[in-house]
Amino acid sequence: MTLKSLDDLRRLREEVQKEIETRQGAEVQIIVGMGTCGIAAGAREVMTAILEELARRNIKATVLQTGCIGMCEKEPLVDVVRPGEKRITYGHVTPRDVPRIIGEHVVNGRIVEDLVVGRAN
Amino acid sequence: MNLFRAHVLVCGGTGCTSGGSPEIRARLEKELAAKGLDKEVKVVTTGCHGLCEMGPLVIVYPEGTMYTHVTPDDVPDIVNEHLYKGRIVQRLLYKEPLTEEKVPHYGDLPFYQKQKRVVLQNCGYINPERIEEYIARGGYSALAKVLGEMTPEEVIAEVKKSGLRGRGGAGFPTGLKWEFCRKAPGEPKYVVCNGDEGDPGAFMDRSVMEGDPHRVLEGMIIGAYAIGASEGYIYVRAEYPLAVKRLRIATKQAEELGLLGDNILGSGFSFRIHIKEGAGAFVCGEETALMASIMGQRGMPRPRPPFPANQGLWDKPTNINNVETWANIPDIILKGGDWFASMGTEKSKGTKVFALTGKVRNTGLVEVPMGITLREIIFDIGGGIPNGKKFKAVQIGGPSGGCLPESQLDLPVDYESLTGAGAIMGSGGLVVMDEDTCIVDVARFFLNFTRSESCGKCTPCREGIKRMLEILDRIAAGKGKMEDLDLLERTALVVKQSALCGLGQTAPNPILSTLRYFRDEYVTHIQDKRCPAGVCAALLVYRIKPELCRGCTACTRVCPVGAISGTRKEVHFIDPDKCIKCGACMERCPFGAIVRG
Ligand SMILES: Cc1cc2nc3c(=O)[nH]c(=O)nc-3n(C[C@H](O)[C@H](O)[C@H](O)COP(=O)(O)O)c2cc1C
Numbered sequence: 059m060t061l062k063s064l065d066d067l068r069r070l071r072e073e074v075q076k077e078i079e080t081r082q083g084a085e086v087q088i089i090v091g092m093g094t095c096g097i098a099a100g101a102r103e104v105m106t107a108i109l110e111e112l113a114r115r116n117i118k119a120t121v122l123q124t125g126c127i128g129m130c131e132k133e134p135l136v137d138v139v140r141p142g143e144k145r146i147t148y149g150h151v152t153p154r155d156v157p158r159i160i161g162e163h164v165v166n167g168r169i170v171e172d173l174v175v176g177r178a179n
Numbered sequence: 180m181n182l183f184r185a186h187v188l189v190c191g192g193t194g195c196t197s198g199g200s201p202e203i204r205a206r207l208e209k210e211l212a213a214k215g216l217d218k219e220v221k222v223v224t225t226g227c228h229g230l231c232e233m234g235p236l237v238i239v240y241p242e243g244t245m246y247t248h249v250t251p252d253d254v255p256d257i258v259n260e261h262l263y264k265g266r267i268v269q270r271l272l273y274k275e276p277l278t279e280e281k282v283p284h285y286g287d288l289p290f291y292q293k294q295k296r297v298v299l300q301n302c303g304y305i306n307p308e309r310i311e312e313y314i315a316r317g318g319y320s321a322l323a324k325v326l327g328e329m330t331p332e333e334v335i336a337e338v339k340k341s342g343l344r345g346r347g348g349a350g351f352p353t354g355l356k357w358e359f360c361r362k363a364p365g366e367p368k369y370v371v372c373n374g375d376e377g378d379p380g381a382f383m384d385r386s387v388m389e390g391d392p393h394r395v396l397e398g399m400i401i402g403a404y405a406i407g408a409s410e411g412y413i414y415v416r417a418e419y420p421l422a423v424k425r426l427r428i429a430t431k432q433a434e435e436l437g438l439l440g441d442n443i444l445g446s447g448f449s450f451r452i453h454i455k456e457g458a459g460a461f462v463c464g465e466e467t468a469l470m471a472s473i474m475g476q477r478g479m480p481r482p483r484p485p486f487p488a489n490q491g492l493w494d495k496p497t498n499i500n501n502v503e504t505w506a507n508i509p510d511i512i513l514k515g516g517d518w519f520a521s522m523g524t525e526k527s528k529g530t531k532v533f534a535l536t537g538k539v540r541n542t543g544l545v546e547v548p549m550g551i552t553l554r555e556i557i558f559d560i561g562g563g564i565p566n567g568k569k570f571k572a573v574q575i576g577g578p579s580g581g582c583l584p585e586s587q588l589d590l591p592v593d594y595e596s597l598t599g600a601g602a603i604m605g606s607g608g609l610v611v612m613d614e615d616t617c618i619v620d621v622a623r624f625f626l627n628f629t630r631s632e633s634c635g636k637c638t639p640c641r642e643g644i645k646r647m648l649e650i651l652d653r654i655a656a657g658k659g660k661m662e663d664l665d666l667l668e669r670t671a672l673v674v675k676q677s678a679l680c681g682l683g684q685t686a687p688n689p690i691l692s693t694l695r696y697f698r699d700e701y702v703t704h705i706q707d708k709r710c711p712a713g714v715c716a717a718l719l720v721y722r723i724k725p726e727l728c729r730g731c732t733a734c735t736r737v738c739p740v741g742a743i744s745g746t747r748k749e750v751h752f753i754d755p756d757k758c759i760k761c762g763a764c765m766e767r768c769p770f771g772a773i774v775r776g
Contacts, residue, residue: 123265
């Protein structure tokens, strides 16, 4: 590929921005519980579903993991933190719930009430 | 495209590479694949992070967790604990030397807090072998701005406004140099990047070329546009194989994208870059010698004028700048000359990269705003002197620079103030010395270096340095006379004033500065025949304290020359005529009965 104009360079920049996005950190954070309890309950599959959904919809978010937080019976647990808003914890999350959590909460800021198991500041 | 939720950055600087980072990378890829994480975790090799002392370094994003002294065997923990379960591997975190506190975040390290990273902003953050990562960080936008909306004169005006001065040592205003070359008659014109970096202990330019080569290329392309040059050379020493390799990859990628070559970005401006490997002579860093070397001649300097701006490569107008000078250009264009001039002191603007080495806790690469004090660099960023020793001196500016004592540590880093103190800014070498360093020995070390690196063309340098070194050798051997100090000083001044090029003109600086600040130590060597730091072998005497000696014979057995006499349960004796002062006996003695003085 050859860049023939300044616009070509600008387009390429937008395109390759993704390559380093993970290093810059996004505003929205999605945190998956990856303690032994979480993994046993299927947290890995949930994590994979989250990554696929984010990639498919081209959404910027930082995906983090955390260890056991003591709510083992509600695993897999997924937290969503939007800047300036409460940290919402979803419980018993399955890969099927992921598109809703992302579509509703991550993108539009509408909490998926039926899955919520905790809220914190 | 896959979404990689985590990036694992493995330092691929020269230090960490020799510390085993390629094996770490290979192991990471293997373990990630075994855990099925290879589609969501990306491994990236970067340039130097600067904290070489703690290498090999691995940094995990998005958290920015830094792991130090990583070995391939640590990789399973990083993968299984951190990347699989999200648990930080505590044992690999950086520990504050004084408080033993663990610092998980890269950015929270005191080492980075007083730094201001402009030139090094991408080093250790991007993969230097992928032009896309440089572009993603805003790379080549300065070039686009220049080609799209600025005339060459406007570019030069901006660089002048920034107050940028050459980072290769002499500190000549860069914008002015460009203007001379632009106005000089003759075609074609050339731009050259000086990546010779021959100072012992210096690795600033190497790290920039290895860690962010496109920044150097972008600076050169912008400079070539401003000056009206069509060809460029990067002169880099062959002892920097990684820098050579990354520069070659970078120029090739830039050519493929049309950022180098004909009609760059459709602007009508054409420019090419050639990479020239030097054989690694200190004098080849001098600009006229460097040009001779590029043209296939022996690397010897010639008198100036004519200056390269008028008569350079193949007698055509040529502009030479140092690697770091070029690397400053993109941000000056993007953020403006005023932004750059807002950092630093009245006459020294922007930042400076230093290679911090010697007796300091955090050896490595640091970039600081001009005007910061030497004390802040050595103690706040460098973490001070290890092993409870006392600071003695800092050599700034390499073999052309000077040796400054504690009393000068509050000097701001600024071209004029350092020159006033008898040192120079130089290209950025900072060698810290503790109380175990002998000042006469330091002067000898640098003179020995300049003597062997002198090209021999002019008499003052060829003969003068040799004579001065002979005097220093005499003093170190306990055969010095007080008159030697005057002779040394006089010779130093003559060489300084009469040598042909900067090598000879600055070679006496280590002598002059040590005579200025540490004269007493020379006198002790001459009059008392004593080396207070216990370094000059000829002046050392090893002695056994009879009251502490138990007659265990350990020392007699370890002495390689049989200089120690005495049988069991008898006080031993060291024959000073036979002793070769290796110190083996002192190390071996379990009772501390052997002293050196
Ligand atoms: C003996 C000697 C060695 C030098 N070595 C270097 C060097 O390694 N790198 C460098 O950039 N400049 C070196 N210089 C300075 C160059 O001659 C020249 O001033 C510099 O490359 C100009 O670039 P600047 O204006 O960007 O600093 C050396 C000078 C002398 C006298």
